[in-house]
Amino acid sequence: MAGFEPRRLLVTGAAGFIGSSVVRHVLERAEASSTVERLVVLDALTYAGHRVNLSGVDRDARLSFIEGDICDRRLVETIIADHEVDAVLHLAAESHVDRSIESADAFVRTNVNGTFTLLDVVRRAWEGRAASTRFVHVSTDEVYGALGPTGAFTETTPYAPSSPYAASKASSDLLALAYFKTYGLSAIVTNSCNNYGPRQLPEKLLPLMITNAAEGKRLPVYGEGKQVREWLHVDDHAAGLWLALTRGAPGHSYNFGSGEEMANLALVELVADLVDDELKRERGTSRRLLEFVPDRKGHDFRYAIDASKARAALGWEPERKLALALADTVRWYLANAEWRKTVASDEHRRFQAVHYGARPARSEEQTP
Ligand code: NAD
Ligand code: TYD
Numbered sequence: 029m030a031g032f033e034p035r036r037l038l039v040t041g042a043a044g045f046i047g048s049s050v051v052r053h054v055l056e057r058a059e060a061s062s063t064v065e066r067l068v069v070l071d072a073l074t075y076a077g078h079r080v081n082l083s084g085v086d087r088d089a090r091l092s093f094i095e096g097d098i099c100d101r102r103l104v105e106t107i108i109a110d111h112e113v114d115a116v117l118h119l120a121a122e123s124h125v126d127r128s129i130e131s132a133d134a135f136v137r138t139n140v141n142g143t144f145t146l147l148d149v150v151r152r153a154w155e156g157r158a159a160s161t162r163f164v165h166v167s168t169d170e171v172y173g174a175l176g177p178t179g180a181f182t183e184t185t186p187y188a189p190s191s192p193y194a195a196s197k198a199s200s201d202l203l204a205l206a207y208f209k210t211y212g213l214s215a216i217v218t219n220s221c222n223n224y225g226p227r228q229l230p231e232k233l234l235p236l237m238i239t240n241a242a243e244g245k246r247l248p249v250y251g252e253g254k255q256v257r258e259w260l261h262v263d264d265h266a267a268g269l270w271l272a273l274t275r276g277a278p279g280h281s282y283n284f285g286s287g288e289e290m291a292n293l294a295l296v297e298l299v300a301d302l303v304d305d306e307l308k309r310e311r312g313t314s315r316r317l318l319e320f321v322p323d324r325k326g327h328d329f330r331y332a333i334d335a336s337k338a339r340a341a342l343g344w345e346p347e348r349k350l351a352l353a354l355a356d357t358v359r360w361y362l363a364n365a366e367w368r369k370t371v372a373s374d375e376h377r378r379f380q381a382v383h384y385g386a387r388p389a390r391s392e393e394q395t396p
Pocket of ligand 1: 043044045070072074075077098119120122138142167219222224
């Protein structure tokens with residue numbers, strides 16, 4: 029399928045969970061790798077961004093790592109001009125719902141103002157070059173709000189965000205689409221369901237539960253654990269983002285989802301069993317760490333994605349199934365204790381302590 033061929037690509041937020049998978053996809057997968065001459069990474073290395081996430085792939089001579097803020101207009105202008113950037117995959121964001129409930133300042137700053145800065149710089153730099161440029165704005169299904177027990181979000185579902193995080197992402201999606209309509213910027217928006225896989229900071233549900241179970245700490249399930257999420261492997265998302273960049277139509281949105289839904293409690297129980305099996309513990313050891321804690325404010329009941337547009341228009345198909353890939357994911361976190369230490373910044377620990385209460389691990393409580 030003929031499409032857009034990015035040559036000089038900027039990836040924002042590439043030291044984070046999904047961005048680092050995207051960089052690996054672009055530099056290591058032959059069909060992507062062949063067109064890209066230069067890949068510039070712009071990442072502020074917040075509590076969520078770590079250079080270790082790019083280890084190995086950062087030896088590729090095409091990669092330039094720039095530590096900096098997407099809100100820094102002058103820096104963004106310089107990068108776009110100096111590197112002759114013709115394509116942007118924009119992933120930099122504040123991404124954790126619970127942190128946005130504690131304080132939304134950084135979410136509005138980075139997700140709204142930062143995205144505005146990027147859009148505004150590229151629309152000036154790329155004026156008259158819509159056919160030879162692309163801007164992919166990476167977003168979430170949370171912009172659509174909550175579903176009941178049935179149905180799925182399509183690209184035409186009205187936006188109804190619940191959390192400050194989701195509202196900030198919704199705002200930035202709308203800005204990207206407005207820049208297409210107003211200025212003809214070749215902007216594309218993608219909305220994915222929850223991702224899982226290696227290198228996700230243990231503040232999100234799955235890595236938190238895996239690492240807590242491994243360390244004998246409590247497994248805090250919000251409310252009754254009945255909320256439902258759809259789970260897509262991060263590398264399948266990265267492949268979809270590449271296809272959105274190279275085959276997507278400017279002005280369009282594409283939903284990415286796996287169709288694999290699970291209620292939180294069932295998922296946490298599954299993870300607990302996988303950790304026990306992997307560590308050769310008696311089954312049930314980790315389930316005893318499970319604790320129901322007060323529900324998240326404004327907690328969306330269910331998200332589910334209709335990904336038929338991405339399948340038909342982009343030829344995208346997720347390759348991994350949760351049943352196998354979740355076990356691989358558990359093994360990755362257990363095998364990478366050094367990574368876990370490296371990413372546990374002071375700010376990460378502060379939030380965990382405030383949010384969950386600085387209670388001792390069950391294993392510590394039992395120590396006489
Ligand atoms: P993450 O928190 O792991 O990574 C975010 C990265 O952005 C970090 O490396 C951080 O240092 C960087 N960053 C933050 N503020 C910045 C700033 N002002 N300037 C430059 N860099 C900055 O997030 P993630 O889970 O990898 O998510 C990436 C993107 O995908 C986000 O836009 C998120 O909204 C979206 N998304 C995530 C999921 C998911 O399940 N994780 C699902 C759908 C969409
Ligand atoms: P999370 O990983 O924060 O992703 P999102 O809020 O973007 O869906 O949470 C996934 C689900 O797990 C969500 O319904 C909230 C729930 N959850 C818990 O029950 N306990 C936790 O400690 C966390 C972080 C999340």
